[in-house]
Amino acid sequence: MTKISFYNGLREIGGTFVIVETEEARCMFDFGFAVSGRMDAKMRTRKNDFAADYVGLGALAAANGIYEEYTAHKTGLVPYGKEDKECFFVISHMHIDHMGGLGCLHPDIPVYMSADSYKLYRRIAANGEAQHREHKNCIGVKYGDEFTVGDIRVKVVAVDHDVVGACGFLITTPEGTICYTGDYRFHGFHPERSEAFGKTCAGADVLITEGVTASFEDVDMLSLSGPVEGGRTEEDLQKELALLSCEEKGLLVVNPYNRNVERLHRMVGTFRENGRMLLLDTISADYVSAFYPQDEIVIYKETYDAVQGMEKTAAARNLPAAWKVVSREEVIAEPSKYAMLLDYADMYELLDLKEAAPRYVHMDGGPLGAYDPSYAKLKAFLEACDIFYDYKGIGGHAEPYYLRKMVDAIAPKTLIPLHSFRPEQVESDMAGQRILPSYGDSYALENGTIRKL
Numbered sequence: 001m002t003k004i005s006f007y008n009g010l011r012e013i014g015g016t017f018v019i020v021e022t023e024e025a026r027c028m029f030d031f032g033f034a035v036s037g038r039m040d041a042k043m044r045t046r047k048n049d050f051a052a053d054y055v056g057l058g059a060l061a062a063a064n065g066i067y068e069e070y071t072a073h074k075t076g077l078v079p080y081g082k083e084d085k086e087c088f089f090v091i092s093h094m095h096i097d098h099m100g101g102l103g104c105l106h107p108d109i110p111v112y113m114s115a116d117s118y119k120l121y122r123r124i125a126a127n128g129e130a131q132h133r134e135h136k137n138c139i140g141v142k143y144g145d146e147f148t149v150g151d152i153r154v155k156v157v158a159v160d161h162d163v164v165g166a167c168g169f170l171i172t173t174p175e176g177t178i179c180y181t182g183d184y185r186f187h188g189f190h191p192e193r194s195e196a197f198g199k200t201c202a203g204a205d206v207l208i209t210e211g212v213t214a215s216f217e218d219v220d221m222l223s224l225s226g227p228v229e230g231g232r233t234e235e236d237l238q239k240e241l242a243l244l245s246c247e248e249k250g251l252l253v254v255n256p257y258n259r260n261v262e263r264l265h266r267m268v269g270t271f272r273e274n275g276r277m278l279l280l281d282t283i284s285a286d287y288v289s290a291f292y293p294q295d296e297i298v299i300y301k302e303t304y305d306a307v308q309g310m311e312k313t314a315a316a317r318n319l320p321a322a323w324k325v326v327s328r329e330e331v332i333a334e335p336s337k338y339a340m341l342l343d344y345a346d347m348y349e350l351l352d353l354k355e356a357a358p359r360y361v362h363m364d365g366g367p368l369g370a371y372d373p374s375y376a377k378l379k380a381f382l383e384a385c386d387i388f389y390d391y392k393g394i395g396g397h398a399e400p401y402y403l404r405k406m407v408d409a410i411a412p413k414t415l416i417p418l419h420s421f422r423p424e425q426v427e428s429d430m431a432g433q434r435i436l437p438s439y440g441d442s443y444a445l446e447n448g449t450i451r452k453l
């Protein structure tokens with residue numbers, strides 16, 4: 001029998017945790033934090049107890065066979081290595097709500113991810129951005145490749161999302177196939193990847209899909225006949241930046257999400273073609289140069305100085321000789337020659353640049369939106385500096401029409417929407433049945449058909 005069990009992330013956006021278990025192995029995905037509203041960076045994490053504390057808080061799943069002895073003992077669970085099955089993780093992408101908990105796992109548990117996610121994860125860790133510690137036993141798998149653990153075969157299938165390396169998984173067990181989309185969209189640089197995911201997974205017995213965009217408004221998914229008119233794409237954003245680059249007289253300050261490395265790479269080119277140089281901070285520069293070594297990297301000296309010598313930031317320890325450095329004085333002397341990536345952590349720099357910087361372009365960098373208390377502070381700060389707040393976010397999630405299109409394309413026997421405040425709004429006539437599990441629910445998959453245990 002194949003057993004599928006559901007824990008965190010079912011009726012929220014974050015912390016999805018599902019277990020697919022066979023006679024020989026146990027496959028788990030993803031491993032970010034759930035109920036992140038209960039967490040605050042201002043609370044000190046306890047040195048030996050952070051993993052147990054997150055389990056206690058409900059942010060990480062109370063699951064057997066994944067934690068270290070100490071954590072497992074404290075939470076009443078079986079530690080990693082003491083189960084009679086091979087336990088492993090598959091991680092869909094490098095967004096914190098899907099991978100933030102990796103540093104809490106037993107360091108030996110195998111964690112599979114796409115080859116590009118692996119590359120990014122190693123850079124995230126080298127820059128001190130991995131929570132708690134870097135998980136050592138990660139395995140990068142190329143898009144389209146498969147691997148096998150016990151009697152579970154997993155194919156890594158690319159999707160388009162606003163982070164490099166995003167993928168979903170097609171999981172084959174002796175009793176049937178399960179596909180998990182991770183997060184995806186059709187308005188990124190590679191809509192063909194999301195389309196191909198649907199084709200690769202067509203006919204799967206079980207489809208587990210994200211449903212983020214069905215969260216906020218009433219959606220009658222079955223009645224949608226096409227995408228919303230004027231839905232902007234990543235390519236549109238590049239055009240908008242090109243236009244701003246020409247029209248704006250002063251410095252353009254931008255706040256993109258730096259794990260969307262392809263966008264950063266495209267911005268380097270778009271700004272250069274339109275007479276500007278994009279100034280990066282060291283972490284963003286490190287990501288761009290890891291994936292696009294041919295790109296010309298220019299660092300803003302002030303944000304570099306702020307982290308220089310910090311043990312945790314790889315590039316700040318050893319700035320590559322090929323990288324250029326531009327000073328504040330140079331920016332103020334000729335602001336229209338530059339665009340600047342400014343992380344929220346570096347906001348105070350705007351006090352010295354406000355005369356030169358009329359516009360702040362917020363494009364999916366943190367703080368993302370009103371649910372984050374820092375968002376109001378960001379806006380208040382800009383207002384105090386008299387800098388225009390220009391929201392140009394694109395987002396990483398397929399709009400409702402495309403959520404349905406994906407389900408239609410796969411036409412699974414069983415549809416299981418999650419990663420949404422309102423998963424019940426995700427519907428398709430092409431799905432045999434739909435299940436909306438609650439925390440702790442388990443189902444048996446036998447001969448491709450699912451039944452509640």
Ligand SMILES: [Zn+2]
Binds near residue numbers: 098183419
């Ligand atoms: Zn997500």
Ligand SMILES: [Zn+2]
Binds near residue numbers: 093098183396
């Ligand atoms: Zn995501």
